[in-house]
Amino acid sequence: xxxxxxxxxxxxxxYPGGLKALDNVDLTVRKGEIFALLGPNGAGxxxxxxxxxxxVRPSSGTITAFGHDLxxxxxxxxxxxxxxxxxxSTDMFEPVHRAVSYSRGLFGLAPDPKRIxxxxxxxxxxxxxxxxxxxxxxxxxxxxLIAKALAHEPDLLFLDEPTAGVxxxxxxxxxxxxxxxxxRGVTIILTTHYIEEAxxxxxxxxxxxxxxxxxxxxxxxxxxxLGRTEAHIALAxxxxxxxxxxxxxxxxxxxxxxxxxxxxxxxxGRGKEEVAEITKxxxxxxxxxxxxxxxxxxxxxxxxxxxxxxxxx
Amino acid sequence: xxxxxxxxxxxxxxxxxFLRTAFQSVLAPVLTTSLYFIVxxxxxxxxxxxxxxxDYGAFIIPGLLMLTLLGETTSNSSFGIYMPRFTGTIxxxxxxxxxxxxxxxxxxxxxxxxxxxxxxxxxxxxxLFVDYSIAYPLLAVLYIMLVAAAFSLFGFxxxxxxxNFEKLGIIPMLFLTPxxxxxGTFYSIDMLPEPWDTIALANPIVYLVSGLRWTFYGSSxxxxxxxxxxxxxxxxxxxxxxxxxxxxxxxxxx
Numbered sequence: 001x002x003x004x005x006x007x008x009x010x011x012x013x014x015y016p017g018g019l020k021a022l023d024n025v026d027l028t029v030r031k032g033e034i035f036a037l038l039g040p041n042g043a044g045x046x047x048x049x050x051x052x053x054x055x056v057r058p059s060s061g062t063i064t065a066f067g068h069d070l071x072x073x074x075x076x077x078x079x080x081x082x083x084x085x086x087x088x089s090t091d092m093f094e095p096v097h098r099a100v101s102y103s104r105g106l107f108g109l110a111p112d113p114k115r116i117x118x119x120x121x122x123x124x125x126x127x128x129x130x131x132x133x134x135x136x137x138x139x140x141x142x143x144x145l146i147a148k149a150l151a152h153e154p155d156l157l158f159l160d161e162p163t164a165g166v167x168x169x170x171x172x173x174x175x176x177x178x179x180x181x182x183x184r185g186v187t188i189i190l191t192t193h194y195i196e197e198a199x200x201x202x203x204x205x206x207x208x209x210x211x212x213x214x215x216x217x218x219x220x221x222x223x224x225x226l227g228r229t230e231a232h233i234a235l236a237x238x239x240x241x242x243x244x245x246x247x248x249x250x251x252x253x254x255x256x257x258x259x260x261x262x263x264x265x266x267x268x269g270r271g272k273e274e275v276a277e278i279t280k281x282x283x284x285x286x287x288x289x290x291x292x293x294x295x296x297x298x299x300x301x302x303x304x305x306x307x308x309x310x311x312x313x
Numbered sequence: 314x315x316x317x318x319x320x321x322x323x324x325x326x327x328x329x330x331f332l333r334t335a336f337q338s339v340l341a342p343v344l345t346t347s348l349y350f351i352v353x354x355x356x357x358x359x360x361x362x363x364x365x366x367x368d369y370g371a372f373i374i375p376g377l378l379m380l381t382l383l384g385e386t387t388s389n390s391s392f393g394i395y396m397p398r399f400t401g402t403i404x405x406x407x408x409x410x411x412x413x414x415x416x417x418x419x420x421x422x423x424x425x426x427x428x429x430x431x432x433x434x435x436x437x438x439x440x441l442f443v444d445y446s447i448a449y450p451l452l453a454v455l456y457i458m459l460v461a462a463a464f465s466l467f468g469f470x471x472x473x474x475x476x477n478f479e480k481l482g483i484i485p486m487l488f489l490t491p492x493x494x495x496x497g498t499f500y501s502i503d504m505l506p507e508p509w510d511t512i513a514l515a516n517p518i519v520y521l522v523s524g525l526r527w528t529f530y531g532s533s534x535x536x537x538x539x540x541x542x543x544x545x546x547x548x549x550x551x552x553x554x555x556x557x558x559x560x561x562x563x564x565x566x567x
Contacts, residue, residue, distance in 0.1 A: 054407050054566070055407050078408060079410040106322045148405065
């Protein structure tokens, strides 16, 4: 198992006014992984990031990064953590190169023009290095924020909604950048509204709501545990009761007997196998069908279902 | 341990911000000081007697210097920390491995540097209108630095306290400038009738203007050591408030 680089233990944040933004959160993040934190607006994602990055004062609990307690030994820990905030917050009058160089110096590192050039080139910002940030497009500004966060060569990078408000093309570009950072060994914790993003990028996923971390698991494991297959089989002739041949499967009659609906499986492909068995059993029983629509549940379905259960509870 | 590279980054960035508006930053005090000298020095000053053996035109130089110094230092420093809070860029400072020492030396040091540059510009401008000499130049520089440091810290507190632009401007406009005008910038406290000469001593700016005037001409309304003592006490109080702000994260960290 990889080295633990971030550990939250009983992390709680209650804002003045009583809002509990984080409720006894325990989390371990391992070196080199991409961890996606999913949750609706106001779930506590940004507060969690803020608590680790020094923007929010935790009410209780401990945060340990790279073996340093952030309450007491914060300098050493913070020097290795980078943050790309959700908002496009930067000095808009500053040229790109100077803004990125400033970030490196702020984190206590000696000037290194070659390293800054590498970072700017990797983010396609080199040609824009002398331009004021205000003159750049939204996507470019976000890249500048990433460049600033990478300027001090962090081992752990927080990306708070890195693709919020950017178009599909840019979003894909951003994913490529994140992938490249992973390739360089940077551990990444990202929050996102786009489940597709987490599904594509993350090694592990945490689902947070109301300040509580509802579930943390590997993406594949989560899909296997909570994933489902849904199949709709359109029948050639209307039926009034479920054929005995398929009774052992989780199948229901729908649409007045013109269709069968299967909901089962576990996200590992077992559902598809069962659908195939059902179709064979129908043919063997002399029941003809005219079409099959099979759909695997996505991480988004799992996310929505988990939040639904949480609200119902 | 102080991170000097971080401190230098904050300091140089703040100075760069100043240089971006250098034309306005330099021209405004030159113009204002010139106007004061034309109005108070040439127009009115000619009809005024010498004060404590000092020509009236020369007498008002320390007061004018203090007037600009207090206003500019406070506003430079308060804007320096307020703008990152307002635009959200403060996240970078808060997430960096920098503490109160780096932040203060960076922001306050830059505000002090700007103030010293302005002080030099004002003194050079004054030279165009009035002939003067400074009795204790080293003490004058030390005193200007001390006042600049104290009001940079004060401005820093103001920039953290303010949650809108109105609040940011209200203290310099409604308190600092009037108190400086009433603090003996253009007159000696001795010229005031009773009880105003006594009441004037409740104005802390009187001690600052008086202290600087002493370093220029060797005489003033108030004992120089009282002026130094009050300036140091104000500086210490500001350091105490800032230490509290950083310890509690008041208005900085959620």
